[in-house]
Amino acid sequence: MDHSGYNEIADLALRKTGQVFRANHRYLVEARLAPILRRENFSTLDELSDCLKARPNSVLDLEVASALTGKDTQFFRDRKMLSHIARFLSQRAESLNDDGPKLRVLCAGGGTGQEAYSLVIEVMETAPELFENDLLEIVSVDVCKASTLRARAGLYGHFEIQTGLSAQRMLKYFSRTDNSWQAGNALREKVSFSVCNLMTGVPTLGIFDVVLCRNVMPAMARPIAIDVAGQFLDALQPWGQLVLGHEEALPTGISGLEPSRTVRNAFSPIGTGAKRPAGEEFVA
Amino acid sequence: MKNCLIVDDSRVVRKVAGRIIRDLQFNVTEAGDGAEALERCRETMPDAVLLDWNMPVMNGMDFLRALRREENGDKPVVVFCSTENDADHISEAIRTGADEFIMKPFDASIIESKFSEVGLVSAI
Numbered sequence: 001m002d003h004s005g006y007n008e009i010a011d012l013a014l015r016k017t018g019q020v021f022r023a024n025h026r027y028l029v030e031a032r033l034a035p036i037l038r039r040e041n042f043s044t045l046d047e048l049s050d051c052l053k054a055r056p057n058s059v060l061d062l063e064v065a066s067a068l069t070g071k072d073t074q075f076f077r078d079r080k081m082l083s084h085i086a087r088f089l090s091q092r093a094e095s096l097n098d099d100g101p102k103l104r105v106l107c108a109g110g111g112t113g114q115e116a117y118s119l120v121i122e123v124m125e126t127a128p129e130l131f132e133n134d135l136l137e138i139v140s141v142d143v144c145k146a147s148t149l150r151a152r153a154g155l156y157g158h159f160e161i162q163t164g165l166s167a168q169r170m171l172k173y174f175s176r177t178d179n180s181w182q183a184g185n186a187l188r189e190k191v192s193f194s195v196c197n198l199m200t201g202v203p204t205l206g207i208f209d210v211v212l213c214r215n216v217m218p219a220m221a222r223p224i225a226i227d228v229a230g231q232f233l234d235a236l237q238p239w240g241q242l243v244l245g246h247e248e249a250l251p252t253g254i255s256g257l258e259p260s261r262t263v264r265n266a267f268s269p270i271g272t273g274a275k276r277p278a279g280e281e282f283v284a
Numbered sequence: 285m286k287n288c289l290i291v292d293d294s295r296v297v298r299k300v301a302g303r304i305i306r307d308l309q310f311n312v313t314e315a316g317d318g319a320e321a322l323e324r325c326r327e328t329m330p331d332a333v334l335l336d337w338n339m340p341v342m343n344g345m346d347f348l349r350a351l352r353r354e355e356n357g358d359k360p361v362v363v364f365c366s367t368e369n370d371a372d373h374i375s376e377a378i379r380t381g382a383d384e385f386i387m388k389p390f391d392a393s394i395i396e397s398k399f400s401e402v403g404l405v406s407a408i
Contacts (some may be wrong), residue, residue: 158387
């Protein structure tokens with residue numbers, strides 16, 4: 001079998017989003033690109049690859065690379081972690097100055113928004129004062145434009161809305177549209193969603209108290225994952241928390257982070273408090 | 285092992301759901317309508333009931349009201365599983381005493397997710 005088309009696409013993914021696809025990941029690449037192949041009337045990856053080569057740096061390049069990123073997400077994937085974060089934020093809020101910066105949370109690789117909306121629900125139910133007093137800003141970014149648009153619209157299908165959400169929460173926070181369920185304004189107004197490539201865009205996002213980047217870095221080439229983790233470290237407050245996926249390890253080779261004592265699956269800057277001043281000047 | 289009673293007039297739905305729920309480590313019994321389900325409950329009160337809405341003889345809502353009046357009828361966790369899936373129907377089911385609601389069609393991950401919402405299986 002000729003692998004050249006597949007190899008070109010794998011190379012594109014590495015360049016654009018840092019993701020690694022090996023020879024035995026062909027099934028995954030084919031599955032994730034199937035909608036684009038159908039839409040563009042390509043019957044094989046080779047045809048897609050030929051088209052990409054003919055028009056380098058076209059919009060399709062980034063669309064293909066975005067489509068190849070993992071989309072597996074659900075509401076309340078890790079309940080304990082979410083409740084730890086809500087409690088952590090609630091405690092941090094006590095040390096905020098009246099006119100100082102808000103608490104900021106970044107969902108990096110936030111996909112279609114389930115993680116950010118789950119955090120909003122958790123905070124509304126366990127630490128509502130954070131929203132009532134306008135103390136918390138939640139930012140969710142993803143490289144995939146289609147996912148970002150859907151997250152912003154808060155639209156979820158039959159299977160998505162029933163995985164991780166109780167019927168009560170579904171009724172309370174979402175309403176039924178024709179074929180899907182839509183997050184109400186109470187949720188949507190509390191998160192800002194934007195397109196951002198983690199390979200280059202993290203420094204533009206500002207400083208955060210919590211960065212959630214769950215199950216994203218393990219799919220990246222190691223040097224790129226180390227670089228991205230380093231950028232998260234730079235974007236964290238001295239007391240900040242970098243939260244990874246369940247049983248996900250830091251990319252080997254990164255230094256400056258140690259396992260957190262307050263949040264499950266999280267890491268915090270080594271030498272808490274000494275790394276640098278609170279960093280108000282970084283906050284947009 | 286916990287017991288789950290599956291109440292649905294479709295043999296296919298009972299079979300598919302039964303397979304999924306057995307994999308979650310439940311003993312599974314079946315009933316084809318609400319009246320039969322009530323008989324099963326009088327023999328042995330299950331830990332969980334997966335309950336269809338529209339059925340001949342006795343529908344899911346009537347069964348649920350009757351069940352909650354039975355001795356120990358407050359014990360089973362009742363998960364509705366229905367094609368009636370607009371917000372009004374779901375609220376009505378919850379108000380009447382259902383603990384969770386699954387909109388058909390379902391798959392294994394939905395059943396597992398909803399069972400974990402009500403503590404029938406443990407979450408991560």
